[in-house]
Amino acid sequence: MNHSAWKTRRTRKLLGETVEESTAYTEAGYAFALGQAVYDRRTALGLSQAELARRAEMTQPQISNIEGGDSVPTLPLLTRLAKALDASLTIDLDHDTSAFTFTPHGAPPAEQGTTGGHGSAA
Numbered sequence: 001m002n003h004s005a006w007k008t009r010r011t012r013k014l015l016g017e018t019v020e021e022s023t024a025y026t027e028a029g030y031a032f033a034l035g036q037a038v039y040d041r042r043t044a045l046g047l048s049q050a051e052l053a054r055r056a057e058m059t060q061p062q063i064s065n066i067e068g069g070d071s072v073p074t075l076p077l078l079t080r081l082a083k084a085l086d087a088s089l090t091i092d093l094d095h096d097t098s099a100f101t102f103t104p105h106g107a108p109p110a111e112q113g114t115t116g117g118h119g120s121a122a
Contacts, residue, residue: 027072034100035067035070035071045086055085056084057080086104087105089101
């Protein structure tokens with residue numbers, strides 16, 4: 001195939017063509033969405049990566065890897081992150097979409113959920 005005939009996934013979807021997503025592509029989307037949610041909550045709290053790392057008993061490079069979508073954390077690590085971010089973590093995984101939402105502890109009922117929490121979707 002020459003490059004002039006190459007189409008991106010997005011272009012193929014827009015043209016109505018069937019696009020099969022690889023497992024790696026889907027997992028990368030999850031990792032990126034989680035990283036964005038961590039970044040959003042951390043910056044909303046005014047924390048540096050180093051301070052979040054200290055709170056979560058991690059290193060700053062580990063936080064950087066998570067925020068950059070370069071890491072898939074374990075459940076115990078997600079628990080530590082949520083605690084360090086003073087929030088509950090809601091993960092909604094579906095075939096077509098995924099969402100990671102950090103909801104601050106003690107948030108008023110109107111603020112809880114996807115509108116009040118700091119989240120990201122893939």
